[in-house]
Amino acid sequence: MSLLRRALGLVGKKFSTSLGPFVKVSRAFNKEARAAAQQAASAPGATAGGRPGTGENLQLSLEERVQARKISDQKRSDQLGQSAFLSAQEPASSWRSDWLQELAYQAQHGHEHSLGRPVAADPLLLRKVTIHLVDTLFECLDTLAAEFNTLIQHPALRITITKPSETREALGSHRTGERPEQALSYYRGRASSSFWSLSIRGADGLVECFSLPVGEVMLLAQSESASRLKLRLKLEEKEEKGYWTLDRFPVNSEEVRVLARGLFKELVMRSLGDHEVGTDTLSGLLNLEGERLVQAINQLLLDKQNLVQKIINQQEEIQNQISRDLHDAVIADVMMLKRSLSDGGRPPESEIMTVLDRINAQLREICHDLAPRDLTDWGLQTVIEDLLQRVAERTGIDCAFNCDEEIPDLPNAVQLHIYRIVQECLNNIEKYSGASRVALTFQVKDGTLSLTIQDNGRGFSLSDSGSRRTTREGGKGLGSLRERAELIRCFYPARFSVQSEPDRGSRVTLEMKLTGSFAKD
């Protein structure tokens, strides 16, 4: 704001000679002109019709201007109350005139202070006006929070509103520069997530908003330091009227709502940053101190424990799977072969060969599923084609593989992630979808590699496909697919999406932006 003003000041300086009349006019912004502008702007009928002719308009505003001049002190403070209250009666276009007048005034060379002569207002009225502004802010925040909470899933991010109330605060709560020796009576309230709190306090025509870590809310007086100040609205009491200002420029009620929205956003984004500390980034830790730091570290430790537990569970699961596969597929056949050989009678050689072939194929399949080392040798295209052929042979599902271009060489890790995603999808399709047709499509277009796996099975509702699906149906669900896609992001910008509806099949899409060279090494 001040930059802008300085810039405008410069412009004013530069053109002050050539814009002589303009300067004069602006300087002559006296009471009358302001009142006239105010009245003209605020008369809604002027544009809505019914009063054609500018002459009549001007006359009317002149009349009203005369009336305006007659306003007694009592009435003046009523008007101050009204406009500063940001009440519903506020003229729709006041944002333009007040603000523009201030801007034009400050744009002139030598005009350091704001327009109009300051007048000390009635303290009672000041209090009333301040409370009203705080209430307006909280009204906005309350509405935002109510709706936001229905949309957000993670409880820690939900916003709780502590409605504003009168608090008397002892000495030590410093309000910069003003009456530090007195105990102050603040009208204050809070909006908080589990991580951050937005604290709003108002007193004597000054409303301030602070962003605080939740842990420090108990020590508001010490916590509300200048560096945490997010917004300061000051009431300018002028001889004509009063209005709330932000950095010395008038704001109207609409702008106050926008400011409230900004504060709300800041609160959510900050909380989000903290919320992600545990999983995503440690950078958030650097801004934390004291209790919050301990909390964050505990959270990290907990996350680590969970991760270890998860890995161990997966290991167990995999070992069980191998054991089951070996038992079901191989041991049974080997035992049968042994029995038929030890019975004394020699089974025909062809029969032995058939059994050996089957054992061989099954062992191969188990090995391949465990460690697709062919990926390095043969690349994704061949290995995925093989995977699809095996699924087709095993299940009778119509598996189509659409891959017209060569899939570019990708880093081994990425190939493996893509392979596992395909494997998991096919697994889910085979186990749960009942699909009769699967189409897997690779496309390279404009440097983007996209993989689509579509089936015509029974589909599922996305809302309950998350954790519940994992535990109840035994499938690894969408979570592990997303995790894989996340890991691909270490190499390429990637996007992963799942579309499905009950009875409408499902469609999994993975897109990767292959920037620069495709070369593996």
Next chain:
Amino acid sequence: MPNYISVLIVEDHQVTLDGLQLGLSREPGISVVATASNSDQALELARELRPDIILLDLHLPGSSGPKSMIKAFCAIPGSQVIVFSGESRMAFIQTVLGLGVAGYLLKSESVGRVADTIREVMAGKKSLISKELVAGETKVTKSEQEVLKMLARGMKYQDIADVRQTSPATVRKQCELLLLKLGLNSREELIAWAVENGYGGLEIER
């Protein structure tokens, strides 16, 4: 030009190598001119000797992966490559054939069969594969059945691609795999096979 077929055997399994060398040497009109047990040494020999046939194992100790190794051997002028491998998965065999080799034999083949294949390749045949890999109808997948039904009705690749919501290139690839699986040589033979086996009378799904 000598009146025998010169063969280079590349195989890291000594017993297999010895067996092949001995067996092929006994075949009339075939002469094993050299053997190698790793790909780098084999490439050197092949470039120097320019054998008619390079009998190549897929998984060899050496510097490169199988794909680039096969490409390097196929690039040698005057030599044709026959891969000799234990790998029996069709997708891999298809990839190998796509790289330009003349034949693909499984390691379970007899030496006599290997010699026959060498002669067939020299006679100009392409894409020869082990009989064992020609699985016949049992290995035809659902997706391939649909393609066969449409082929039997006289539909072109483009029409089939439209119905299956894919590209003609994909359909062509599927047909090539079908040729391998069914041991046929051309699209015409494939269409005839589909008609003979009654695919023309089957309902096309969806």
